[in-house]
Structure formats: structure tokens, C-alpha cells
Amino acid sequence: MFLRHISFLKAVLLHSLTAFGGPQGHLAMMMKTFVQQRKDVTEQELMEYNAFCQLLPGASSSQTLTLIGYKRGGVMLAVATLLIWITPACLLMGSLSFLLQYFDKRALQVDIFKYVQPMAVGFLAYGGIKAYQISIRSMATFIIMLVAMLASYFLKSPWTFPALIILGGIISNFSNKRIPDIAEKPKKIQWGNLWLFALIFILAGFFSEMARANNWITRRPFNLFENFYRFGSLVFGGGDILIAMMLEQYVFRAKSTFMTSEELLTGAGIMRAMPGPTFSVSAYVGGMVMRNLGTGAQFLGCILAPVAIFLPSLLLVLFFFPIWNNLKKHVMIYRALEGINAVVVGIMWAATFFLFLSISLTWYNLLIMAGTLAILCFTRLPSPVIVIACILAGWLLKGA
Numbered sequence: 001m002f003l004r005h006i007s008f009l010k011a012v013l014l015h016s017l018t019a020f021g022g023p024q025g026h027l028a029m030m031m032k033t034f035v036q037q038r039k040d041v042t043e044q045e046l047m048e049y050n051a052f053c054q055l056l057p058g059a060s061s062s063q064t065l066t067l068i069g070y071k072r073g074g075v076m077l078a079v080a081t082l083l084i085w086i087t088p089a090c091l092l093m094g095s096l097s098f099l100l101q102y103f104d105k106r107a108l109q110v111d112i113f114k115y116v117q118p119m120a121v122g123f124l125a126y127g128g129i130k131a132y133q134i135s136i137r138s139m140a141t142f143i144i145m146l147v148a149m150l151a152s153y154f155l156k157s158p159w160t161f162p163a164l165i166i167l168g169g170i171i172s173n174f175s176n177k178r179i180p181d182i183a184e185k186p187k188k189i190q191w192g193n194l195w196l197f198a199l200i201f202i203l204a205g206f207f208s209e210m211a212r213a214n215n216w217i218t219r220r221p222f223n224l225f226e227n228f229y230r231f232g233s234l235v236f237g238g239g240d241i242l243i244a245m246m247l248e249q250y251v252f253r254a255k256s257t258f259m260t261s262e263e264l265l266t267g268a269g270i271m272r273a274m275p276g277p278t279f280s281v282s283a284y285v286g287g288m289v290m291r292n293l294g295t296g297a298q299f300l301g302c303i304l305a306p307v308a309i310f311l312p313s314l315l316l317v318l319f320f321f322p323i324w325n326n327l328k329k330h331v332m333i334y335r336a337l338e339g340i341n342a343v344v345v346g347i348m349w350a351a352t353f354f355l356f357l358s359i360s361l362t363w364y365n366l367l368i369m370a371g372t373l374a375i376l377c378f379t380r381l382p383s384p385v386i387v388i389a390c391i392l393a394g395w396l397l398k399g400a
Contacts, residue, residue: 028127089276122372
């Protein structure tokens with residue numbers, strides 16, 4: 001089965017090595033790679049997948065890519081897609097937990113990635129333009145988009161995204177849009193995914209508490225798995241919210257016995273310069289938490305933490321997606337999609353403005369932003385080529 005999808009899996013690997021800009025930047029790059037170039041999904045399907053994943057806890061861009069794999073080849077290809085997507089970033093961030101002690105932290109602020117952020121703005125703007133063309137078809141959806149953009153920019157609560165999506169769906173229900181008469185069989189609901197999610201959640205909590213209460217020698221791996229499984233099951237709002245949860249768990253509550261706030265924030269800062277999912281920072285934190293137990297335990301921490309944090313995302317998205325597909329046949333949910341997609345466009349534009357204002361507006365940064373946007377809009381140049389060119393420019397022009 002995998003041989004039939006080898007070209008798709010190669011595209012996922014290349015995407016994992018070149019996808020910068022956080023969840024919204026990843027969506028823009030998916031639109032270029034998996035919609036326009038490969039045609040694995042349509043623009044409407046990608047927007048719908050992303051809107052659906054915003055309603056779930058966990059890593060939304062990872063869940064969206066997982067659904068693309070699920071559409072192409074079912075559950076096994078979805079699992080393979082997720083593994084290929086997360087592995088390069090997790091390897092890089094896990095390695096950092098071993099190498100950090102050998103580096104001067106100031107030396108890590110290298111210039112090689114200095115053109116990546118303005119390039120990411122170009123990708124975000126491209127994604128926002130394409131999403132606007134797909135989803136904004138009336139004054140009502142334009143207003144929903146505008147409100148979502150302002151709320152996403154100014155409100156930093158982890159509940160902002162799901163609350164906006166639900167509100168957008170409610171508002172768009174006042175339309176008189178009719179469901180097209182399309183015969184489609186109901187999707188089979190995989191109840192096993194939900195039972196497995198709940199069972200792991202309960203068992204992880206039980207063994208973690210037993211290990212703590214009885215002071216097991218092996219208590220730290222049990223505690224680590226439970227912590228990250230809980231993070232992956234409950235976190236809304238992406239990497240920034242995850243960083244805050246890890247700071248509270250491993251720095252403030254543990255009184256810096258596992259790692260200092262400087263070490264955690266250094267890893268978080270380097271993660272932003274890396275391609276791939278933002279939740280890959282879990283591999284770094286897992287290694288740092290286990291490092292004083294020896295090299296083997298540290299390596300185990302680098303594996304346990306990302307497995308624990310991405311597993312809930314996989315189980316929840318594969319369970320709820322067939323339910324979502326079946327619910328779309330009801331007029332209330334069908335009408336809600338219009339408002340939900342408008343909210344996603346607003347969130348994309350908020351991310352674009354936020355990143356745009358966070359970098360220095362020098363002439364070369366503005367040129368890279370405009371150049372990236374123009375290349376994406378008017379050429380068929382693959383996204384990875386643009387990314388590699390910007391990294392090479394940062395390496396060749398470092399110190400300039």
C-alpha cells in the first residue's frame with residue numbers, strides 16, 4: 001500500500017524539512033504543495049480540514065496533514081504521514097537537549113535563519129489571499145473574518161480559536177444556504193480510537209500517581225508520559241500555550257530542578273527557527289527533564305515526550321472526523337461551515353500581521369516578503385526551493 005503512495009510520502013518529508021511559520025504558515029505551504037502542485041485535496045477540503053482541527057485540542061497543523069493522508073489512503077497512511085511529518089523536527093530538537101551544554105547560547109542566535117521570518121510572512125500572506133478567495137463570498141463572511149482577525153490578534157487566550165469558530169458557525173446559520181443533493185454514504189465511526197484515547201489517559205494518570213506515591217525508581221518516565229499526554233489532550237492555541245504549560249510544570253512547580261526557565265525558553269526560541277511542528281519542542285524538554293538520569297534515560301525522554309503529545313491528536317482527529325463528515329449532511333452544520341471558514345481566514349490574517357510587526361522592517365526584509373508572495377502567486381516554483389534559497393542567503397550573507 002505504501003509503495004502506491006511513495007510520491008505523497010516523499011512530498012510530506014520535503015514539507016517537514018521546509019515548513020516554517022507555525023500552524024498558519026504550514027497551512028499556506030500545504031495549500032501550495034498538496035492543493036496546487038499535487039492536487040491531493042481541493043482548496044475547500046483543506047480549509048475544511050483546518051477549520052475542523054481548530055475545534056480539537058492538540059497540534060492543528062499536524063492533524064490537518066494527517067487528514068490529507070487519511071483521505072488518500074486511510075488510517076495506515078494517516079499514521080505514516082504523521083510520523084514522517086514529526087520525525088525530522090523531533091530529531092533536531094531532541095539532539096539539542098544533548099548538544100546545548102556544549103554551545104554558548106549566544107552563538108545559537110546565528111544569522112542563517114534571519115531571512116526565514118520575512119519569507120514566512122510572504123507564505124502567510126499568500127495563504128491568506130487564497131483562503132480569502134475561497135471562503136469570503138458575502139458581506140456577512142467578510143465581517144466574520146474581520147472580527148475573527150481582530151479578536152485573534154488582541155486576545156491571547158487558548159480558548160479564543162475554538163470560541164471564534166463556534167461563534168462563526170452560529171452566525172452563518174442565519175443564512176438560507178441549501179445543502180446540495182449529493183449522495184454519499186455515512187462514514188464509519190471508529191469508536192476504538194476514543195476508547196483507546198480514554199484508556200491511555202486513565203492508565204497514564206494512574207501509573208504516574210502510583211510511581212510518585214511509592215517513589216518508584218522508574219517514576220520519572222511515567223510522570224513524563226502522563227504530563228505530555230495530558231498536554232496533548234488539553235492544549236488549545238498552539239505552541240505558545242504549550243510553552244506556558246511546560247514552564248509551569250517543569251520550571252515553576254519543580255523549582256527548576258529539571259531545567260531553568262532560560263533553558264526552556266532557549267529551546268522554544270530555537271524551535272521557532274526550525275521547520276516542522278511547533279510541538280516538536282516536546283522532544284527537547286523530554287530530554288532535558290531526563291538528562292540527569294544518564295544518556296539512555298535522556299534518549300528515552302526525547303522519544304517518550306513527542307509520542308505522548310502527538311498521540312492524543314492522532315486518536316482524536318481520526319475519531320471525530322467521520323462524525324464531522326456525517327454531521328455535514330445536516331443543514332445546521334452545512335451552513336456553519338461558511339462562518340467557520342471565514343474565521344479561519346481571519347486567524348490566518350491575524351498571524352500574518354503579528355509576524356509582520358514582529359520583525360524589523362528593513363528594505364531587504366520587505367523585499368523578501370514581497371518577492372516570496374510574488375513567486376508563490378505568479379510562478380509554479382515549489383515551496384521548498386524558496387525556503388532553501390532564503391536559508392542559503394542567510395548563510396552566505398551572514399554578518400552583512
